[in-house]
Each structure stands twice: as structure tokens, then as C-alpha cells.
Amino acid sequence: MFEFLRRKLRLAHLRKKQPAPRRYRDLSPDLQTNLIAIRRELGASPDLITRCLQLGPGVASTGALLFIDGLIDQQVVNRDVIFPLLNRIEEGKRQDSEDFLNYLAQKVLAVGEIKKERELGQVVEALLEGDTILLLDGHGEALLLATKGWEKRAINEPDAERIILGPHDGFTENLRTNTAMLRRKITDPSLHFEEMKLGRRTRTGVVIAYLQGVANEKLVEEVRTRLKRVNIDMILDANYLAEYISDAPFSLFPTVAFTERPDVVAAKLLEGRVAIFVDGTPVVNTVPALFVENFQSPDDYNFPFYYATIIRWFRYLAFFLAVMSPALFVALGSYHQELIPTPLLITIGAATEGTPFPLVVEVVLMGAIFEIIREAGIRLARPVGQTISIVGALVIGEAVVTAGLVGAPTIIVVAITAIATFIVPDLLGPGIYLRLIYTLLAGVLGAYGIMLGALFTLLHLASLRSFGVPYLSPLVPFSAGDLKDVVVRAPIWAMETRPRLIGWSRLQRQPVGFTLAQEERKEEKEKDEG
Amino acid sequence: MKGEPRRNGHANRHLKIGQGLLFFFLLLLFLVLAGGCWDRRELENLAVVLGIGVHLPAQGEGYEVSFQIVRAAQIQGPTGETGGGGGTIKPVWILRTSGPTVFEAVRNATLQSSRRLFLAHNQAVIISTEVAQKGIMPALDFFLRDHESRSIQWLLLTPADPVEVLDAAAGLERVSALAINDLIEDYRSTSKIRPVNIGNYMETAMQKTSANTLPIIRVKETAGKRELLMDGTGVVKDDRLVGALNAKETRGLLWVLGEVKGGVNTVDLPDGAKATLEIFTAATKVKVEAIEEKVRVGIEVKVQSSLGAQTTTDDLSTPGQIKKLAALQGQVIEDEIRAALRKAKEYKADIFGFGEYLFKHDFPAWQRLVKEWERHFAGAEVEIKVEVQVENLGLVTRPAFPKETGEK
């Protein structure tokens, strides 16, 4: 049955024909023809500015500057392009010679990056990316002047990943800013960027970042091939790519990690991972993504290790509570009351006296209401959102209990679940599903049902891989050395190796214990030479 | 298809996992649709039984079983006031049924109770002496076999109808069964009763030579209210009640078993005065030897105690006096043990587990003696050594009298 579905999907893939590449003509030597051709490409868009000018004073040549309003830095164009073109050209230059464009580029224009281009399509593309185009009458070539400059959002702390201590900067929507931020974290020539344009219509810049010699070469190659296979017309966010390249798109669990923090990306690159930047979004994908990564926060490394360790354990506990507590409550409350201590049973029994629904219905219902309140709180403007939370939490919770519709213990359990949910935000999505599945199973088969669900989840997690790395590692397959960043957060000086399955091409991160950096560098050099 | 073979391989893998998920949802669907929830019992539909009494009916066969069921709504209130609003309604409900076996009697309770009886939290099973004289295991079998019932329920004996115990006022507690539980757990401050749970009973019953004991609970009228009282120990031999030990003999039993955890001893001083010593720690060593047909038992008790009260005006805090006190207390303890031994031998009931000791430490001898163990037990020679050390005087040394009456 599902095979049919699968085949249908596969056929659908094949039926989608690659759109034939559009043929572009070369530029003509005639200025007016070129202008008309470009205008035809872009339609009558009012943001396309054409500035015709008479080059001077030395030569009498007509030309035109084209740019998109808003994508360029107006000041740069005025000061460094238009002014020199009008005033700085020496006499005696033959404006129709081959060298004239070179001369302009080398001696006249005060712009950092200048390219020569002869094909109309490339010219239009550059124009759309924020370049200024200089067309000269009588030349079949255009100069592309890098004058990009548009409004940017300032760097501020990402809302989704708050930390207490440590760097508070977050990525912005600008790709170059983002890569620059990463460069500032890792001043090492081995930090390599590879850019490609993806999205047939959005032509979004996508950058693969990795540390040459640290990241596994095969992993980088796999990322490249997977990205190349992405055939989509638009990429507006990192998730567009993540859903395409993840190993298990149907799995509940994320096999591609997301972050908005440069320090996180830097740390992951230094572990041997690969980051994928997408232009236009502050979110960066990192692969391979493992299950345990969801429980690691940058704060873990900014605080003393003993504190980080216990906090991490509380995070594990919170995730367990978030997923299991409603199910356990249902199982205990409607199947295994013998496990509840006697006085507690009497108290709970008194609190649930007279409620009309089975426990499982109560829990699922209140869970659903909670999810709705949460969503409402996110979508609405902030002040209203808070009102919603208060109404939801206090009014509904209190009224439901007073009216005797739902027992007070249910509200307590749902509330604990709700709070615990937010502690591991990366697993919010899987959490909702697992919680629901486990609760329903507990409602049907009690603890046995929960155990079956847990077994299924375990088998599923064990079968997952992220870019070749088993998802549950280092727990299974067990690698004791890597538990230093899972079971505990070992002191920084003790984490001398990278995760074995990710950074195996160069495992040693630093010498064991304390050594003077100078000596270490010397030793390394000797080793490299020897 | 040829163009992107990897793409397809990739998609295949994707869908396999998707298939798994669908699979799981189908499983869920199956369970929910199958009508599910066979064993479900909602909290609000449970009648939580906290105490059970087993009695023989006035006439006819079978058993009469009474239950103490908690009314959760009446018991609520963390502040401790009785009853949320009812006040007049008792927090427990007493139910009485009968049937040819205990199990059927329990099931018959459903005829009277609107909710299903839930036995997992039962604290105590109280059997009447009549049942005990007829045989305990037949009444107890259900509690061992049933999956809800626990082996850690206390087992008690009561001379009258157990329903009286269940219905008695619970003192400071709201439910008398919980009071029973606390009474038993506090045995260490008196060491005058010996707690036995169903598991212990079964374990001892399995031992070929040993006899069982059960604590006795009775109801005592105080100021018009019927209150609970723990009172001595019943001796059960071959699953039948044969006699009882009083508090003193029970203490003796506990000494031998090494289960004394606390309590007091009162010693007689000259001039009719008395002194009470508190037992702090006690350790017992029992050694059973079988030489040919003769059984010799050595009991060695080491006690550390403290002076708790005295009624004489003498200064008991001098080293000499303390030694004397220790000797006196040793005498009292030996008396207690002797009393218990005398009773046990009278009933020919090996409540101390001497035979079991032989089984464990001298298996060949046990094999030799097991057939006529009753005789060997009755003829056993017992040697008792008690060593008491009075370590503490409390907060004062000698009594506060204006005149010095001590030695000068």
C-alpha cells in the first residue's frame, strides 16, 4: 500500500522536468539596444535606475549606469563612480579602444571589486544582486561594480537561544555579515567557505563552512552532493535546505541542527562538523546533528563544569518529564494505582472524586488546550500574548478544577509538562508527538503500553543516522571517551579530543592537561616537518 | 531514473522510516479501535480497601470478610481537619460480606459496593481467633495468590470479631487501619509485640520445624470510645492457633530472635522501689547444637541501656550502684526469656526457630532430628547469658532531694 505511494512519489520526481536554461544573448555594442534589452528582462520596475552620463572631461563618450534602487550604496555610487567618470578621465584616451574599460577599472573608478562581463544574463543577475552596471556606447562589454549596500538589521541576541553568560551576538539576515562573524571567531586559514547559489528563482547564496583538516573530507563531499541535489525554486530559510538534505525527513527527530549563534557554529566547526549558511536568514544549519546535541547549551561551556554538569542532568530530567509525565500519570492513575504511596493515593483520589472523564481524556484534553494557549501566546503581539497566558493558566485551569470537570492533579501534571517542555526547545516538535503517543498508549495498555512505545522509539532512534553518524552516538554505539560531554560536562582542559565519530580525521584537540602554548606549537611544527 | 540514482536511493530510505511511523500510528489505531482499556480502573471508581478482617460466620460454612474502605472525599484536607465539609460522615466505610472462600467473599462485596474493591493498598489482614483455630492458611491463600494483594500486609489476630477492630476509633489517625500500621511500626519503642506480615508468615510456615507467631490486637473501651490496643502474641503451630504469649513473654521471644530494638525494663530495688531502664541497643547470639539426640541452645544477649526513671531517693549514679542495676536488668531479661521458653515448650511450638537454625548450620543433625523435633525441642537445654551495660544516666545524676541521702 505504501509502496504505491512511494512509487508515485518517485514518478512525480521524474515527471518534474528540469526547466530549460534560458538563452541569453551577448551584449551588443550599441548602448540603446543594451538598455532596452535589460529593461525588457526586468519589466517596467520602477526601482531600476538608469543614469545616462557623458564621460569626461578628456573624452566624449556616452555611457549609462544601471542599478537597483535600495540595493546599492548611493553614496558610493555618487562619490566613487559618477564623480570620477564625469571628472577624472585623462585626455588622450581613445574611448573606443579595447583598453579603455581596463583603464576605467584600474585608474578611474574607486570601487573595490570590478568585473567585466559580456553576457546579458550575467549582467542582469549582477544587477539584481546589487552591483552597479556601467555600459559604454560602442563596447560589447559591461563593467560590474560591486556597490552592494542595503539596510541591515543590527546584530542582537537571538530570541530563541538565550544565554546568561557569554557572547550575546547572533547572526543576522546578511550572509556576508554572518561569515564575517564566524571569521572573527575562528582566525585560522583552514576555515574554508564554499559558496553556491541555490533556488532557481530566489538565487539564494548558500555557504558551506568547514575547517579544512578537521572536518572529515567525506562529510564535506556528502554535504556538497546533497546540496547540489536540491532543486527548488525558493529558499527563504535554512529549514528549506534542512528538509531536503536530512537523512530521515519523515522522522520526528531533527537530523540537522539549527542555531543562530556564531559561538555555537564555531564550536561545532571545531568539533569537525560542517555548517551551512543561507543568505537572508540568521539560522545556520550544522551537520551531523546528534541526539545529545539537543541537550547542550552554550551556557554549559561558559559556566564552571560542575554547575554545567548538574544543569545538564536537570535538562535530561526535564525532557524525560516533558515526554513521559502525562503518560506515567495516566498509567499510574488508571492502571497501576498500587505504585502510588497510600496517603498520596487517598489525596489524589479525593481530588479526582466525581470527575466525569477517564484520566487519559483529561490529560489529552488539557494538553491540547495548553498547546493552543502556547501557540496563541507566540503569535500575538507581546502584551496581548501575556494576557493570553494569564487567562489560559489561571482562569481556565482554576475554573476547570472548580467546576469539577478535571481533577487538580491533572492540571498539575500538565503544568509540569508544559514548563519542562521549554527546557529543551530543539525537541519541542518530537516532544508533542511522543507525549501524545505515549499518553494514548498508557491509556490503553498502561505501563506496558509506555514500554512498547519506548521500545519503538529506541529502535527508531537507533536506526537513524545523520550524515553517516549514528544518531544516538556516543550512547550507542557506545564510545566511553565521548561521554565526557554527555554524561558530564568535563572541564574544558580535559576535553582534549573531538567526538570520535565526527572528528576522527584529526581527533586530538589539545594536549592533555596544561602545556604552554608556545611549546605546543613548536612541537607541532616539528612533527609536521618530521 | 538513470539520471539520479542516488536521489532515489535516498528517497527510499526516507520512506522506510516514514513507513515505520505510519506503522506505529496504525498500531495505535488498532489498540484504540479494539476497544482497549480492559484493565483500566479509574481512580474515582476505586474503593480503596485499607483493612480486611476475616471471621467465621455464626453458623454455616465459609468465611465472613469485613472491609474497611476509605472515603477519599471525607479524608481530604492537608490541614488535618476531619472531613472536607461532611464532618458527620465517617472517613471510612465498613462493609461485610460472606462466601465459601475468602475470594468469593471479596468478590461478593461488589454486590454491595458501587465501586470495585482495590486491595493493593490494604494495610492489615485481621483474623479472628476462631479462624486461627480452624487453620490460617486456607483463609490466607487468597492473599498470597491474588495479584493485587501484597505480601507486606500486616497479619494480626483478634480475639473478637475483626469488624470491631476495623470500626474502632482510630486515635489520632483518620483511618484505623493506618493507625494499626503505625502501632505496629512503632513496636521498637516498646518491643512488646512482634510484627508479622503475610510474607513472613508464609516463610515461617514453609519451615518444617518452626512455629509461627501473630500479634494480637484488641479493642479497649476508653472514655466511651473504643480504642485499639496491641496485646501480646498468638502462637500458631501447624497453622493452628495453640496459645498466646503475654507482653513479657513476647519480649522474651523478641530477645531470642534478636528483634528487640528498644523498650524499657523495670527492675525491683530494695524497699519496694523501682527503677526503669531504657534499652538502647541489643544484640543476640543464638547457637544451637545437637549432640546425638540432645539439643543444646546457647543464648547470649548483650544490652546497652540507660537509666530512665527511678522511684527511690537513693543515689543510683555511683559505679557500684550502676553495676548492681545492670545485674538486676540482666536478671529481668533472663526472666523474660525463660518465661517465653517455658510457654513455648508448654505448647511444643518452636517459635524461636531453633530447628531452622540447625537446618541452616548443621544440616545432617537436622535431618536426624526433624522427625521428632517437638520432643527434642521440649527437651532442649537452654543456657542464657545476659550482659548489660548501663551507659547513661539521662540528664541528672542523683534525684533532687534537699538532704543528701546517698553514701557519705
Place this chain on the structure above:
Amino acid sequence: MIFLLLFVFLLLFLWEAPGLVAKEYWRELAVFTILLLAGLVISLLLVSGMELPYIESLWLQLFARLEKVFAPGP
């Protein structure tokens, strides 16, 4: 009940078979079908109230007979 059973088996068949057909795994398909049919027959027998023997009881009977053949053991 029988119809439900048939439906379930049909579902199982449809679950597995198309994939095998697509990969042209004919032998696998044949074995799968035979095994599934065998399962179906046994299930139908059970559902229709036929008393199939219990496996361990069969072994016990067999061993009882063996005991008779050989001398009675310890």
C-alpha cells in the same frame, strides 16, 4: 471475524507485495505469499474454533511414549 481476518491479511499482503514487485523480487514474493497463506490457514482454523494441539503438550506426550519404550528413568 473471518472477514476481519481476511482483511488484515490482505492489508499485510498489500503492504509488502508492491515493493517486491517493483524490485522484481519474484522468489521473495512467492515465499512471502506462501508463508502468509500458511499463517492465514492456521489463523482461520483457530478462528473457526478448531482445537489445534498445544506444542508443549505434544512434546510431553512424545516423551511420555519414549519413557515407555525405554526403561523408566530415575
Place this chain on the structure above:
Amino acid sequence: MEQGKISAGELALLVMSFTIGSWVVLPTGIQAWQNLWLIIFLGLGEGLLLIYFDLALFRRFPGKTLFEIHELVYGPFVGKLFSLCFLWFFLQMGGGTLGIFVTLLKTTVFTATPDLALLIPWVLILVYGCRQGIEVIARSNQLLIMGTVGLVLISILLVLNIFNPENLLPFFNLSFAEMLWISIGIAAFPFGQNILFLMILPRVNRWQKVTGAVCKGMIGAGLVLSTIQFLAVGVVGKAGQILVFPTFEFYRLINIGRVLTRLELIPLLNFLTMGFVKVILCLYALAVGTAHLFNLRTYRPLVIPLGLFLLLVAGRIYPDISEHIRYIQKVQTFLVLFFALLLPLVTLGVAFLRRLPRKGMTP
């Protein structure tokens, strides 16, 4: 066929779970009760001997499953006949384990739930797991066995206040013949059942380490079982002899301040996971074996019908628990020894006489 590879360590843990499997809820040799924890070691020794001997077959034909060895030794037809016998053995072992656990669930927790409602979801998850391949099974097992070992260690703490070392006395109050007989029963079940791993060994990435790994796993399982039995005797005492599920009962007696009581559900679920591993390995061996029998390219499509067979066998394995106890006492030892001792012996003998393996037959 199957591409997955497991490491020797993972194999050892699989052997451990498989051996703990169903013995932990329904021990054999209950008549020796208070000495059972010692006799387990005797049985372990005999079992190690037995399995070492079985593994001689694998060492002679490295990289081959039992069924491939059969065909090499006996030729295709007779070899398939031998393999068929083993298929039945695996089927009965898996179905029997399922049956025992369903009985356990039905007597202890889910008295009103119909068998099928307990069985079907379990079998569905078995099928799902089995189709994922041996790698996934082995990895999941790593976590499950950690849970079991952790539980045993925690149990030691939990029973401290009710553990009575006197209950362990006297040691060896049985005659030597009795003890030997009981230990042979233990050597057969659970240890002898490890013959099933001859179907899985070729999946281990380094075959030289296999023997050591299997032995380590068996010793680990022996330690776990012995510890549980040790605790059970110390806690339950003589009464254990009359219990249907004695290892389970001692958890019912745990009582720490009357708050940590009635905990038996937790070990119950834990033992269930061990049973799960045992049955999933049976199913895997069944599927791989059947696929080999018919020269199939993949075993995956067979998992569903074979899972169904397991379900049917579990439903018709024994009419009642007393029949099963009788079966354990009278038949099981002989049956397992037939498969784990006699048949491999014959195969090894024939291989020896035919001077197999010849050159070029093994990698």
C-alpha cells in the same frame, strides 16, 4: 543479504540479554531453590563448554551461518532438512518466550486484557525492529542491557533492609547427582539456547573475537542471573519454592519506609525488554534462516509472516502454566541438548570425516 555489521562487544551484550531472556522470570531448577544461585555457576561452566564446542563449527567454517554450514557439510537437500529442524527450534523458542511473558503479564498486572491485545502490539514492534536489521537491534540492546544491569545493582540497595543472609544456608543440601542434573538443565536453558547465535555470528566484523565475546556475554548473564537469584533467596526465603515467578516476588516485598513499595512493575517491564531482545533475535534468525533456505536476496519481506507465526505459536504453546512447568522439568533439557549438542556434534563429525572445509571454500 543483510549488510549490517556488529562489533564483538555488541555481540557479547546481545548474548547477555538473550541468555537473561526468559529464564529470569521463570527459572528452571527451582527444586534447588536456595542453592540455585550457586548451581547457576555450575550450569554456566557446562554451558560454556557446550557453546565453546558449538562454536568449533563456526571456527571451522568462519563467516558462514549454521544453515550454510549444513549445506556445505550435507549437501543441499539433507542440509536443508537439518536447517528446517533448527527453524522449528527457533520458532518454538521465540513463541515460547512470548507465551511466557504474556502469561506473566496476565497473572500479575493485566488480568482482564485478552492475550491478543498484549501480543499484537508487541509483535508489531518486533517486526519493525527486525526489519531494521541486526545493527539496530544490537545498538538498542546496548541501552536495554544497561538498564537491566543498573536495575540489578539498584535492587541490591533496595533489598538491604529485608535481605536475610541466613536464608542462603545451608549450602549444598542436595546430593551431587541432583545438583548435576539441575545444573545440566541450566546449561541447556538458558545457556544452551545460545546455539541460535550461529545464525548471527557472520555479522560480527571480526570473527576471530567471536568466541571470546560469546563467552563474555554468557558469563555476564550468569552473573546477573545469579545475583537476582541470590537476592530472591535472601529476601523471599523458603517461600520462593512455591511461587510461580519467584524472581518477581522479591520485588513485591521491597519496603523502604512504606513509600518505596509495590515496585514490581519496574523489574517486570525491565524483564520484558530482555524477553523482547530474545524474541527479536529468534525472529531475526528465523527470517534469515528461511531466506537462506529459499536462496532469497533479502530476509525483510519474510519478517511479517514469520512474526505472525511467532504470534500463533505463542498462542498455542501451552494450555496452562502448570503444563509449561511440567514441560520445563521433563522435556526442555533434552530438546535443547538435542539441538545444541547432538546435531552440532553430528555436523562436526561429518565435516571431520569429509575433511571439510576444503581449500577455497572459506574466505
